[in-house]
Structures are given as structure tokens and as C-alpha cells.
Amino acid sequence: MGVAIGIFGSAGRMGRAIADAIADAGAVLAGGVEAGGDPLSLGHRADVLVDFSVPSALEAHLHAARTTGTPIVIGTTGLSMTHQALIDAAAADVAVLQTGNTSLGVTLLGILVREAAARLGSDWDIEIVEMHHRHKVDAPSGTALLLGEAAAKGRGTSLGEVRVDSRVGLTGARCEGTIGFASLRGGSVIGDHSVIFAGEGERIELSHIGQDRSIFARGAVRAALWLVGQPAGRYRMGDVLGL
Structure with a gap:
């Protein structure tokens, strides 16, 4: 049995x-x-x-x-x-x-995000973009927050201290060390997540695309x-x- x-x-x-x-x-x-x-x-x-x-x-x-x-x-x-x-x-x-x-793939992605955040300086900006189907009711997604926590841990801080959920209007320049989130909703998307490390003159993107539930x-x-x-x-x- x-x-x-x-x-x-x-x-x-x-x-x-x-x-x-x-x-x-x-x-x-x-x-x-x-x-x-x-x-x-x-x-x-x-x-x-x-x-x-x-x-x-x-x-x-x-x-x-x-x-x-x-x-x-x-x-x-x-x-x-x-x-x-x-x-x-x-x-x-x-x-x-x-x-x-x-997802086992997302689990591994979290490890990669933590390691990248630990090795790149605070002058590398971190942004997390996620997209899900139109019926999802929470934002940012649990996965986006998981990835944000991994990035914050890599930098030796907590997500609550550096999290930025939205930018609307005249927000001013981006604060160094923050981790931004953007949530997209539409169609039947299972779950797409990207963590963007943006430095001067270069950018690293670590992504996971969920194609099937x-x-x-x-x-x-x-x-x-x-x-x-x-x-x-x-x-x-x-x-x-x-x-």
C-alpha cells in the first residue's frame, strides 16, 4: 500500500x-x-x-x-x-x-538568485517581474516573494527592509539596495518569473517559465x-x- x-x-x-x-x-x-x-x-x-x-x-x-x-x-x-x-x-x-x-526548477532558481545577490555589489539593482493568469487574486505572487527573500538573504538583509511593491507617479530616483516587484496578470499564464540584476552597462536575468501546472x-x-x-x-x- x-x-x-x-x-x-x-x-x-x-x-x-x-x-x-x-x-x-x-x-x-x-x-x-x-x-x-x-x-x-x-x-x-x-x-x-x-x-x-x-x-x-x-x-x-x-x-x-x-x-x-x-x-x-x-x-x-x-x-x-x-x-x-x-x-x-x-x-x-x-x-x-x-x-x-x-516547482523543483523554481527551488533551484532561488538558490541561483541567492548566490548571484551575494556576489554582486549593492550597485546592482534587483527587480522581480512575475506574470500569472487573470484569475490569480494575490500579488506579488508567493514565488516572487520567495525569490525576493532569496535575493535579500544573499545580501544579508531581510526582504521587509528593502521591498518596493509599486512605483506610480513621481517616485524619485531608485534607492540603492532595494528589491522591486512588478506583477502582470492576463490570459491563462501558469506562472512566469524573472529576477533582473541590472548593473552599469550590463544586465543579468534569471528566469523560470511554468508551461504546465x-x-x-x-x-x-x-x-x-x-x-x-x-x-x-x-x-x-x-x-x-x-x-
């Missing part, structure tokens, strides 16, 4: 893609829960949980994971600092992997299978790849 994986947000685009990826990986679908469902029941049936629902449901899903002792992968984006604190608290009892993007689903399932058996704590996608 394979590992039983339960899905929060099973009826959404990602939930359906994850269900397909579970079958392809030889694991077992323990079931799914949508709004109004019973998270505790799913927690009892599953060996590991995967959450791609909505931020407002996260507290209930973490409660179910802690109550049943079931590890959980969180791919839901648009999380607040309050949500992050809830995740930290849950990680004291169960294994929790939270990420803005479950299955890349995120396969990564989520790989993360879920890896998380089973891990001790309580907070994990990231880089841990799954040994990075």
Missing part, C-alpha cells in the same frame, strides 16, 4: 493536478476536502496532507494536522505574518513544509512523500532536494 496523501483544496486547479500526480507517483489519494468539509477526518485518513486552498482555511487545516499528528505541505499563497506564526506554532508538533512554489503538482507530491517520517519542524523545498 502506498503513502496516503490527503488534499485540502481538492476541487481547484492545483488540487486536481495533484490528484493526477499522486497516481503517477504510485501513492494513494486519501481523499480531499473543500470549504465546509471535515479537515480532521481527512487528517485521520492520510499519512500526509497537502494544502492548496485559501489562506482563510489554513488555521483549521493546521489544527487538523496537529490534532492527528499528520505532516503537512502548504502551497497556499497570499499568507500573512499571522499565518506564518500559526505555521511556526504547528511546526512544534508536526513536520510542516511551507513554500510559495513547489503539473510541474507544481509533481513537486508537491515529491515534497509530501519526503515529509513523511520527518521529525516535527519547519521545512522548505530546498530540503527536499538536499540544498
Whole structure:
């Protein structure tokens, strides 16, 4: 019998893609829960949980994971600092992997961005551009923020200290050391992300293009299978790849 994986947000685009990826990986679908469902029941049936629902449901899903002792992968984006604190608290009892993007390619891109930021001086400006489908409700995307955090870490600072979300009107000259974000929405774009390092007379662009939602689903399932058996704590996608 394979590992039983339960899905929060099973009826959404990602939930359906994850269900397909579970079958392809030889694991077992323990079931799914949508709004109004019973998270505790799913927690009892599953060996590991995967959450791609909505931020407002996260507290209930973490409660179910802690109550049943079931590890959980969180791919839901648009999380607040309050949500992050809830995740930290849950990680004291169960294994929790939270990420803005479950793609293995994006995970590696984050490492490259961190290394580039660490080696280039502060006179190299960093801008992050992302584009998603017209239905996405949060901006910047979780992946863009993940990449911004990687760049900030490479420079020995926190993203909160250097983040610039928008420029409208007479904003003045760009402040050295800041990390800018631009969000585009339209059509059916799965997810495109570029991190631009702009220096005097030269520019480096590190990019990832998501062509099929299955890349995120396969990564989520790989993360879920890896998380089973891990001790309580907070994990990231880089841990799954040994990075």
C-alpha cells in the first residue's frame, strides 16, 4: 500500500493536478476536502496532507494536522505574518513544509538568485517581474516573494527592509539596495518569473517559465512523500532536494 496523501483544496486547479500526480507517483489519494468539509477526518485518513486552498482555511487545516499528528505541505499563497506564526506554532508538533512554489526548477532558481545577490555589489539593482493568469487574486505572487527573500538573504538583509511593491507617479530616483516587484496578470499564464540584476552597462536575468501546472503538482507530491517520517519542524523545498 502506498503513502496516503490527503488534499485540502481538492476541487481547484492545483488540487486536481495533484490528484493526477499522486497516481503517477504510485501513492494513494486519501481523499480531499473543500470549504465546509471535515479537515480532521481527512487528517485521520492520510499519512500526509497537502494544502492548496485559501489562506482563510489554513488555521483549521493546521489544527487538523496537529490534532492527528499528520505532516503537512502548504502551497497556499497570499499568507500573512499571522499565518506564518500559526505555521511556526504547528511546526512544534508536526513536520510542516511551507513554500510559495513547489516547482523543483523554481527551488533551484532561488538558490541561483541567492548566490548571484551575494556576489554582486549593492550597485546592482534587483527587480522581480512575475506574470500569472487573470484569475490569480494575490500579488506579488508567493514565488516572487520567495525569490525576493532569496535575493535579500544573499545580501544579508531581510526582504521587509528593502521591498518596493509599486512605483506610480513621481517616485524619485531608485534607492540603492532595494528589491522591486512588478506583477502582470492576463490570459491563462501558469506562472512566469524573472529576477533582473541590472548593473552599469550590463544586465543579468534569471528566469523560470511554468508551461504546465503539473510541474507544481509533481513537486508537491515529491515534497509530501519526503515529509513523511520527518521529525516535527519547519521545512522548505530546498530540503527536499538536499540544498
